[in-house]
Amino acid sequence: MNSLERNNSLDLVKWIALLSMIIDHAWYVIPSESQEPFRWMRTIGRLAFPLFCLAIAANVYRQPTGYTGGWKYLGGILLFALISQQPYSRFFEENYLNILFTLGLGLVITQAIHHRSPSLICAGIAALAIASAYRPIxxxxxxxxxxxxxxxxxxxxxxxxxxxxxxxxxALVAAVANAGANVLILGDLPPAAQAGISAAALAPLFGLFLMQAHIRTVTPVGVWMYPVYPIHLLLLSSLSIAWT
Structure with missing residues (x-):
């Protein structure tokens, strides 16, 4: 993990993040009266965001000093964040920005901490200010x-x-990201909520375990993963409309 050579274990982390996200979102397509037996899909889905964050952290960690490809990496995330916003709003019907905006801001801050160049430090401070201002959405x-x-x-x-x-x-930050202040009353929450928060907290450790494993063959996860995000939202939204 100290070079830009492809890492099979990291690809496995990305695959699990992607599949757990799709499983999580597919739960919303199930008719509301039939959702409860499939609550396990939501618990599995809590793995997705921490593992995506781990993939970003690992990619930045592998960047050598002076590496300039991070801006291209950020550009791809932000481009599909914009493309995905309409499908995201259509599917979830919430006044929130989609996950790619969060990951993009997180990437800038992470690169600033790793490389510590003046330009990236300024960008990191700006990203933190933007995140603080827009944190409610x-x-x-x-x-x-x-x-x-x-x-x-x-x-x-x-x-x-x-x-x-x-x-x-x-693990604590992952739990807070998923549950906010509810982590303080974890023992008083319903079992399903406890399971979801626990899955989110354990996801970084699970990802670390995967990255320490010697995986010989995994289909690479490339830039095609970006369009999968809006496409799967459009497909699930269409299924949801068709079944109502």
């Missing part, structure tokens, strides 16, 4: 924007004690 809020940076810090940890602290912090 950002998917996963300010904690979601900061999660890739927390995971990058965890990836940099070398001593056992530091690893325990940084990965525990990343």
């Amino acid at each position: 950002l998917s996963f809020g300010l904690a979601g924007v900061l999660l890739p940076a927390a995971l990058l810090t965890a990836l940099h940890a070398r001593e056992l004690e530091t690893k325990i602290v940084t990965w525990s912090l990343a």
Whole structure:
């Protein structure tokens, strides 16, 4: 994980993130009176966002000093964030910005922390200010924007004690991103909510385990993943309309 060579374990993390996201969103297509037996789909879906954040953190971690491809990476995320907003609003019918905006802001902050160049530090401060201003309508809020940076810090940890602290912090940030202040009353929440928050908190550790595994063959996850986001939202939205 110290070069830009393709990493099969990281591709596996991306595949699981992508599939868990689709499973999560597919739950909304099920008629409301039949959703409860499929609540497990929502729990699985809680893995998606932390694993996407881990993929961003790992990609930045692998960037050598002076690497300039990060702006192209950011451009792809923001382009499809704009393309995806209308399908996202149509499917969820919520006044929220889609997940790609959150990941894009998180990427800028994470690159600023990793490379520490003057231009990236300024960009990181601007991204943090934007995230703070728009946190009420950002998917996963300010904690979601900061999660890739927390995971990058965890990836940099070398001593056992530091690893325990940084990965525990990343797990907490992942839980807060998914549940907000509800993490403070976890014991009073319904079992389904507890399961979802627990899955989100464990997702970074699960992703770390996958990245330590020696995976020989995994189909690469390339730039085609970006259009999958708006396309799957359009397809699920069409199915939802057809079944109502």
